[in-house]
Amino acid sequence: MSWWKGRSPVLLALALPLLGGCEAVAAASAAGLTVIQQESSEVSRDFDAMLDEVYELSLESLRQLEYPEPALQTKGRTVAEIEGEDVLVRIQQYPAGVCRIRVRAGRFRSEENLRRAERILDEVARLMSEEAELREWSRKVQALTDSDE
Helix, strand or coil: CCCCCCCHHHHHHHHHHHCCHHHHHHHHHHCCCCCCCCCCCEEEEEEECCHHHHHHHHHHHHHHCCCCCCCEEEECCCEEEEECCCEEEEEEEEHHHEEEEEEEECCCCCHHHHHHHHHHHHHHHHHHHHHHHHHHHHHHHHHHHHHHC
16 A cells, blocks of 8 residues: 555556546546646638748738737748737648648637637638739739730
């Protein structure tokens, strides 16, 4: 019995990853350990666009929505991340020109944080739509000037 004395919290901590969610919380609570479950306020959406465009539009959407300048901005060939004070934007490039944007606003899941994350995705979609419309008008103007020559 003396072997267990003082070691049970350590053994319990080692066993927690092996237990399911509810059992782990119950076991940790019984041992006096504090466990906080963080439910994410993350939302995602897919866009038919390349990483560079989606990355720039994500930055612009944060500016348009008056978020502070992001503290961390990283961009690779297929993955980008924008991390601000209270927002995290992750962008993943998939084959066939599809990008998935995942946005997390706030630290915990709440209706307000979900609404804020959705608002960022809506702003990216709006900006993308505006850019597509400008490109279309540019093509039409180019076609008209080419036909005049």
